[in-house]
Amino acid sequence: MIEKALTGGRGYWTWITFLLAMIAAGAYCYLLQLNNGLTVTGLSRDVTWGFYIAQFTFLVGVAASAVMVVMPYYLHNFKVFGRITILGEFLAISAVAMCMMFILADLGQPGRAFNMILHPSPRSILFWDMIVLNGYLVINVVISRVSLTAERRGEAPPAWTRWVILLSIPWAISIHTVTAFIYSGLAARPFWMTAILAPRFLASAFSSGPALLILICLILRRVTKFDAGWEVIQRLAMIVTYAVLINIFFVLMEFFTAFYSAIPEHIEHFKYLYVGLEGHGELVPWMWLSAALVLLAAFVLLNPHLRGRQGPLTFACVAVVVSIWIEKGLGMIVTGFVPSPLGHVTSYSPTLPEVLITLGIYGVGALLITIFYKVTLSLRGEVEA
């Protein structure tokens, strides 16, 4: 099957070359990091997790969101999603692969990563995150591989796959719940220690993931013969609408609890995010941009006339993805460390090598998605002539 990815037009190869260049730059910077240590990043004594862990958190959400196409199709028998379930599963595989690379990039001693298996520690949430992420990867690889093979032979997938697919639904919820538990179980970090963190992660995942899938469908319609169909896109848009509104609601609940209870150590983190703290306000413009984008998106999505048109819908989807990326990929992790448990306010911004390593990992993810989709669409005979 994989040979289908080795033939393609000029546009296809330009895109592949671009991704390979991005990956090469990231790989070079990673060698730099391996040789010099994490000193090449902007991380510090006070802000010990940053860009890598934040991207990991965002991408776990993207991976989990595949459930939003799988569930309507298999549980609610919503047949039109049948054409895109495999796109969701491939998106999940690529996202989980990126998650693992981001964790590896963040380790001070990556050569010892296998100590997590040699010395399993069930009391650590990271242990469980390793279990659920790897399990989710295996489940999605099995499902997509078996159903693609069946599709090629023109037969129905074997009956047992249905059970694996049903298992993937709670499993998807689990990966983002466990990822939230990494943060929300720490007494040392009041910003994260909120019971709504896991629900919030799921709401933001189920808005940004399907929004990304809509954008992917629109791109595929442009560059290939594959058309998911307007009904599919509209149904995905409905999922995005509900999830965006729930996410806004959850964020407002965080504000209420922090500011009405008026406990300083809870308020300070929100101040750092939205107005700045002790002269440190590097995240402030980003957070307001995120808030503006999500409100605009909610306005567009709530209006059926706007949601039903491709232009406004595309804008809303881009706005949701960017807004959630800022929320999780920039704000969520760093702010847990500012101020530090000793009250110190330390600035953090990623360095050039850190950004290039991050882009390199995103490049690997994009390359995986490209190859998976190319193979799938070639099999269906839906690649551009």
Next chain:
Amino acid sequence: MAVKRREFCKLAGVSALALAGGSASAPGAAAEANETDKLIGEPIVGNRWAMVVDLQACRKEEGCRDCIVACHSTHNVPAIDEPKEEVKWIWKEHFAEAFPNQQHEYLAHDLQHEEVLVFCNHCDSPPCTRVCPTQATWKRDDGIVMMDWHRCIGCRYCVAACPYGSRSFNWRDPRPYIDEINADFPTRSRGVVEKCTFCDERLAQGRMPACVEACKDKCLVFGDLEDPGSEVRRLLEKRHAVRRKPGLGTQPEVYYLV
């Protein structure tokens, strides 16, 4: 179990050296044997180690860094100028930062400006050991929260979990930043977390922790809380002591006499 593991680590270290053809420089491993020969006394054992810091006595000697210097030189702690990458086992913080819950506007003048000694609290219920995904940090039966620098993968989850900021990560190779390497103690590599270990290596040789020994004003008192006759118990019964962030349930074993 603790002893077994220690022996195993030694063995592993020696085997690694043998594999490397003995060319690798590991002053710690080589020197450990010598140190055992010149054992100073019987190992000091306890059931629940604790430290009492007498802030009043410590305050008298303003700017004194004897305990810090002693600890950091004994344990090959690098002196990195860049504050963002500092490695610290014991250091001074403003009272308000060490004790955010005790802070108020009309705090006694000397406390307001006072810097207090902070280091690992060797919590009875340590959040750092709970989160470690490789058991590279664990609590010994005698209460010491230990670190295995050969097992740590450098994920820094323990750093995120510590409510006291007591853990340091080696962002870069620390060795060039050690003025004079103490051959009796291992140096660390980059990419691992480290912190105070209540001088487990000195206790095993029958010696008190380096910081306790270095303080000429006897501001630091180390002892076994389960021994009713110990000095730490005597001090805690006689004087009012506070612990850092007691509300979090970590049960710190470092007590401050105010």
